């Protein structure tokens with residue numbers, strides 16, 4: 001009996017005018033219910049934490065796949081989808097929201113003006129053009145994507161000046177260099193997934209040849225996320241055994257087992273094998289991006305081959321963005337590893353750096 005008396009009295013809500021009731025009977029009911037329900041909730045002094053906020057800029061194939069993995073892995077409490085196609089972004093957000101009860105009730109919003117991205121912790125950038133036509137290389141779309149980023153990035157940086165910016169848009173190394181320069185962002189908090197994806201493809205290709213799962217293989221690809229990527233055979237271990245100890249000539253001119261072919265087919269031409277059929281790649285890049293986000297949010301200190309300005313490292317003397325193994329913590333990249341490379345690997349890395357530098361110089365900024 002005592003308990004019943006403490007329940008709020010539904011008739012006590014007086015502030016709703018008769019006009020409102022006439023106009024919107026449903027509103028009236030909603031307000032009555034909400035007002036009474038709120039009286040049951042007693043607020044404490046705990047600060048209101050809204051959780052990690054992540055913006056995904058660009059909700060094409062790559063962007064929306066990243067969104068779905070972020071939600072499935074429970075990494076974003078607030079997700080903002082930003083795209084010039086507002087209706088499309090809103091529809092994608094609503095589609096995801098319809099499944100809220102399966103993904104821990106996140107807040108998902110969409111916008112085309114950047115307003116809702118304010119104070120994001122992480123901004124993942126996938127806006128851009130896809131390679132199409134005869135030349136399907138990543139470098140073919142460089143100026144087009146740069147022009148798009150020129151209109152998008154200042155807005156996103158202004159809204160979230162302290163965020164970590166993860167650049168996916170291709171050609172990813174050049175675009176990261178461009179964004180770092182244009183928005184004056186530090187290299188530790190504006191970087192690209194770069195060769196983290198290529199390293200995953202590398203591990204997969206080696207594991208396939210060995211008949212083992214990818215996770216039994218460690219090893220890095222460095223340099224350009226693209227045709228001049230460098231396989232660092234000297235870092236490859238299979239079940240802890242350095243592959244170079246078993247195949248001393250691996251990747252060299254005497255490589256009778258054709259490991260270089262395996263790299264070319266599985267890594268540098270890996271994306272084309274998918275996109276020549278589908279028209280795009282989305283799953284592996286999204287998994288790689290979400291892996292980086294998870295490393296950041298967990299302050300993990302994991303080492304990943306990511307692309308940022310590597311001037312002064314491994315004999316590279318220019319401000320060029322390419323991938324080297326990086327330590328990832330909550331504020332971004334804390335350290336970049338100077339790998340002890342073989343002569344062949346070092347030469348290939350410098351070649352990759354020079355090629356990227358040439359494209360950087362040709363960009364109209």
Ligand SMILES: NC(=O)c1ccc[n+]([C@@H]2O[C@H](COP(=O)([O-])OP(=O)(O)OC[C@H]3O[C@@H](n4cnc5c(N)ncnc54)[C@H](O)[C@@H]3O)[C@@H](O)[C@H]2O)c1
Nearest residue numbers: 058059060061062083084127128129168169170172280285
């Ligand atoms: N780094 C990697 O490993 C990797 C892998 C795959 C794809 N990519 C790159 O990711 C990018 C996206 O690929 P996708 O397949 O999702 O392409 P997509 O064409 O499906 O999506 C691009 C999205 O960007 C949006 N967009 C374009 N201009 C915009 C603007 N000015 N403002 C806001 N939004 C804008 C488009 O509306 C579209 O939704 C491409 O550059 C692609 O090459 C990178």
